[in-house]
Amino acid sequence: MATILEDSKYDPQRDLKVVGSNPVKHDGLDKVTGRAKFGADYFLPGMLYGRTLRSPHPHAIIKSIDTSAAEAVPGVKSIVTRDDFPEIDPGTVAGEMTRTAMAREKALFDGHPVAAVAATTDAAAKQALKLIKVDYEILPHVIDPVDAMQPDAPILHDYIRTKGLDEPSDKPTNITERLITEMGDVEKGFAEADVIVERDFDSKPMHQGYIEPQGCVAEYSDDGQVELWCCTQAPFVYRDRLSAILKMESAKINVQQSELGGGFGGKTGFYPEPVAILLSKKAKRPVKMVLSRNEVFRGTGPVSATNYTIKMGVTKDGKITAAQGHLVFQTGIFTGSMYFNGPNAMFTRYNFENIHIESFEVVSNRPKVNSFRAPCVPQIVFGVEGVIDELARKIGMDPIDLRLKNAATEGYTTVYGETLGPIGFVETLQAAKDSEHYKSLVKDGEGRGVAAGFWFNRGGETSTSMNIAPDGSVTIITGTADVAGSRISIAMMAAEELGIDVDKVRITMADTNSLGFNRVTAGSRTTYSVGMTVVDNARQCIDQFVKRAAEIWDVPEDAVVYENGECRPAGANVGNFEPLTIADITKQTTMSHGAVTASASMNVTGAGPGFGLHIVDAKVDEETGRTDITRYTVVEDAGKAIHPLQVEGQYQGGAVQGIGWALNEEYVYGEDGRLQNASFLDYRMPVTSDVPMIDTVIVEVPNPRHPFGLRGVGEVPVVPTMAAIGNAIGNAIGVRPQSLPMSPPKLLEIIDNRNS
Amino acid sequence: MTELRYEAPESLDGAVTLLSGGGGGKILAGGTDVLVQLHTEMIEPDVIVDIKNIPELKRLSEDGGAWTVGAAVSGMNIIDNDAFQTAWPGVCEGVALIGSIQVKGRASIGGNLCNASPAADSVPAIIAAGAIANIVGPGGSREEPVENIVTGPGQTSLAQGELIVSFSFPAKQANSGDCYLRLTPRTEMDIAIVGAGVNLTLDDDGTCIAARISIGAVAPTPLLVEDAANALIGTKVNDAALDAMVEAVRAACNPISDKRGTREYRIKTAGVIARRAALKALERAQAN
């Protein structure tokens, strides 16, 4: 069995029948009628309701927890605290995961779980929570990452020593790591520049904002097996991490993914799931836990806040000669922000030769950050693309032309060492320049901005299997979670390869006992990677169809060809046989040979990077600082759009999420270190009327490593959003904002300062 | 765990009796504040008294140009009434801003007022309109100008056992017009950072002879700003008069800085929004 699809057999001339069309999604009807089952929709006989007690303090030693009064509440069946979790050293990956699920030595952020109750009713569980007495010794806290770096800041973990320092230090600190990312010689580059711009920027955490809160049902059986139903982007990763923190074998934990009501990276790590398992173990009954929105805001990961400086230099004729960054990433209470994506991606899309970036990751008393589309990249691109715009203005060059002049092309070796294959950045920029939007006049009183973005795109461990029913219909089992409708695209690729109608193919999302390991759905890997294994499955099945047809006709295998869902004689001399459809073959041979099946497990490589450019028109109310986005176009390379409407949905969704991040979304903490806006009322995600129609232009520069040429499209759409909006606002009011979100009070202050 | 009792009396007497007995009774109109507060355990009442089955509270009627709006009439019923919409477009603007269509299918102006949020959207418009609250309670009935109802965040001047039955709007004067505008970061489903209701009457020359200006979300209660009204009365509502009005509005503001907006930002924009509302009210007065 191959570990990668050695030969994609990508053929630009291939006559595609299914790929590139827009069939109705197989999971669509259930979702619009409400029949689809999400994390909170599972019910088991005898099921209990679990609730979590959370710390109101951002930083406090937990001296004792007294649950006796809570245990006496009628209906309460089990209570779990830190004492029920296996001891795991702090400062290890598993040690930090277990401390995210349940506080141990200290409560480390407002909302940190300290105990949980399971009871026969939700009301009894809630009442019991009020009776749990926790004795806290309150410690000084620190919320802001720059404050957390100061020498007198409260130290949050005694085990952190900054990695990557020139001279290692044994002093405890809140800075987990320093990273230098560089190529060429920036000093030389700046010396060659005619214009140099240096600006400071900052951004606040934003929440992934999935509509479905985390929800699960856990059942711990008497013989020590766990069944877990939950909404997750990563059933296999949940299983293996649960195995690590609960000290159980993976094979004893079966995770069944539900439909997902949004994840965007936020459901790559678990929250209530291990707690529900332990509550079930103690109560000997299934336990359901569903977080409230307040808990989602206080207890689950937002994205990294940042503070940073960008410096770039350009020659008069538009060659960018040097690019420098000094970046601080807030990771929440534990390391794991994936901040290295920032330096690796922030300038990648340009052919820069001289780059120097110094990055720091810092802990503070907030929930550990979690992934969000292109983790740690969009908030830095906000600054980078702002500086590029300023360079363009200063040398009097069209902003897209400056980007074109410096665009990376095939063969460029990036700052992280990858030599780029065929990529579509130039084509994307050109398509943007040619778009009706870019060619139209900017309306009076509005500003137009553009910004570009990049994402690596990913592959990774992927397993699928394909089963052909005796009537010739096809089922596929996948384990890489469908978080955004990838199912239909995967069914389409299988149908295309098999030469059959997509309606003959159905996909089941496997539980973890049913398939080999699949990596998390993240990094724009799913449609790409699962497409690889499914095409491999289909090719294996086709080999078997050919073999069986040859047997039926009693001819050599190479006398049979498979085309358009049928086996035919390879030529007139083979004999006069009627073509055999899949159903003809399976009907005749399943009984004698068994079912036609295939499975594939690969570590998929060869993901082609994605590039996009956004064009935004914005109007700012100069008396209130409110921004209206009046027109928005996303131009992006998809390699090949398998299901163009799905691709368009990804482009639009990224832009909409970025609009929220750009204009209003932020976490507001009080002096007491408590989150003050833990609701959708006060955490201002955009509503429908806040966003214009997002127009899309799908560029298709194929990635030949994939049978159909596709690139992932999940991350790039959010990457340039805030930068493009910032540039539009800057052009509208004459001053480019440097702080996210660009909320009305901040813009009004900029306007007032400009006027005085 | 205490049991939560639900009562739905069909008469005012019945409601007053339930509310007066023993305390702990919570009035439920549309429930768009009450149910949220129940779910988040901000309130834990013993008995919920649903007032929607009492005919007087659901009546919307006009008599000689004077409107009576039952305290529990839903927002959609108010704004869908064309005649009321023509008489009081500003009040309807305030009501229309309460949540979504679904929320307004339930939400009432009685609830909006008695929830006593400084940012309630219909309240400045109703105050500017000069509406009177008709109240019943254990001691009988009484009338109170709407600006006297809210005494602080979550606090009203209603006594134990009292409820608002309806609001009386004065007959609309010739050459008068009203308007309510608010500022929110989002277009919808947001809480006012500032709100302003303005109601103006002009004489035949276009001189302002009466004005009421009320601002919301900039102090612990919605404010009726007499100095702001006086800045317009006797003028043609020209720029100088509007500047003076804006100054008076800003002087009256006493907001907090919170997650929804800073003090400075609220004071600054209160003037901006009041001016825009005054100009719109003026336009309507001139057209009437």
Ligand SMILES: Cc1cc2nc3c(=O)[nH]c(=O)nc-3n(C[C@H](O)[C@H](O)[C@H](O)COP(=O)(O)OP(=O)(O)OC[C@H]3O[C@@H](n4cnc5c(N)ncnc54)[C@H](O)[C@@H]3O)c2cc1C
């Ligand atoms: C999603 C959403 C969005 C919202 N958006 C807005 C908005 O944009 N602007 C805004 O102003 N509000 C908004 N609200 C708040 C709410 O909808 C309004 O305050 C609404 O007008 C309340 O009316 P109700 O009839 O539902 O009141 P209820 O919830 O039934 O009652 C509110 C309070 O008033 C008391 N009460 C009700 N009627 C009477 C009476 N007749 N006499 C004495 N006391 C009484 C109740 O006991 C309670 O304390 C929103 C609410 C939601 C859920």
